[in-house]
Amino acid sequence: MDVISEPAAALNSNGSLWGAEAKRIAQHDVALVKPALLFAERVDLVSFRIDMQSIVESDAFQHFQMPMRLAGSFAGAAIRRDPEELTKLGLEPSDLCSKEEAVAYFNDGEADPGKTLKEFFLRHGEKVWKYRAAVRAVLIERRDGLIADELEVAIQRGVLECSGWGSVQPPPDQLAWTDVREEFIPYAAQCIVERIAGSSNVPFIDPSARLSISQMLGSDTLIEFNGVARDVQLPVAIASSFLTHLPGLSELKVDELLDLRESLGDYLPAFRGELLDLSNEIETEETDDTVKLGREIERRWHADISPALEEIRQEVLKASYPRHLLSTFSADKATMTSAATSVTLAAGSVFAGAGTLIPAVAAAAFPFIKALNESLKSRSDLRKNRLYFLYGVQQHLRDK
Secondary structure (H helix, E strand, O other): EEEOOOOHHOOOOOOOOOOOOHHHHHHHHHHHHHHHHHOOOEEEEHHHHHHHHHHHHHHHHHHHHHHHHHHHHHHHHHHOOOOHHHHHHOOOOOHHOHHHHHHHHHHHHOOOOHHHHHHHHHHHHHHHHHHHHHHHHHHHHHHHHHOOOHHHHHHOOOEEEEEEEOOOOOOHHHHOOOHHHHHHHHHHHHHHHHHHHHOOOOEEEEHHHHHHHHHHHHHHHHHHHHHOOHHHHHHHHHHHHHHHHHHHHOOHHHHHHHHHHHHHHHHHHHHHHHHHHHHHHHHHHHHHHHHHHHHHHHHHHHHHHHHOOOHHHHHHHHHHHHHHHHHHHOOOHHHHHHHHHHHHHHHOOOOOOOOOHHHHHHHHHHHHHHHHHHHHHHHHOOOOOOHHHHHHHHHHHHHO
16 A cells, blocks of 8 residues: 655644644654554555655755755845754854845855855855854755654565655756745645545545645646545545554554564455455444545544444453463363362372372363363354454553
8 A cells, every 4th residue: 555644734724834843754754654564454644754864965955056046045134034944953043144244145156146145155154154054964864864763664564655746856966956845845746636536545635735736736636636546545544544543553663563464464354354344334424524524534443443343352261371261160060079089188198099080180180171172162163353453452552
């Protein structure tokens, strides 16, 4: 399945690319992909976080390889004199030129860019280089923060692939000449639409990504999503929602999650089948409304799924070997007598001889064997329950 993510939009209602810490952006992708990794055979995470990495590289190229862009960035900061921006850079207003000098740089540059740039560096070179070093530190922090290290284990195990929205990630020098908001982001959004239309993968679109695409390309674009693999989109949405209802999933490391999926792999196909049946029970008109769908999934969880998981838990307790053993002894007085006899003979075996102990021990062993067989049969029957996979995940999280 494809998991399409726009973490910057998810974390910032104002749509700012850098309104959230880079680490939070990476963590959003990790949290979003965990249910998918637990449920799907293979996941392609298509995240704008990867495109943001390209933007960071382009910003670095402009500040370190393009002197005119560096001077323009410095002059822009001097005009804005934004306290929040200066705090992020670790600079003081005194580290910038005056606002009047910055405005003059832009005005004079229109007539003679080369001469103006040279004179500007001669007057403010020391401050420009200090500003450049501060920007470098911020860009390095952003670059490193945008890397989701926890997902590497899933990539190495061949169950996850990560890519950006854009079909082609432009090199830094090319992106430097591209307007990010007016050109690059709409291009990337269009690539997503084309990917969904031409891919056989099941698409799971994060609501923030859906909203971002709608804003970039127009709300009519979302109509193209609605006809794509409707029969499997809904089960995927339900599966992800049900799994996120399980307390502790977010704390589970990706490598632990993959080991858990492998250990419960025999029960996963039946769980998928259950979700297909459940999705067919949800009325079609509700699938087009995210809010209604969310409410219906929430209702189903509390009305159907949670009680079913509790019922499985109670049955597992009943199916345990000690309970079957106790039940067997209580129900069969003959086995209790044989057990008592074996204890008596064991105590007197020094006088009676070891040979007389064998039949009594064999008789006493019968309730233990019977209870074990009944326990194994009960467990086998339980594991045929189509929600046993979900129960197994829940129990693992409870036991941690």
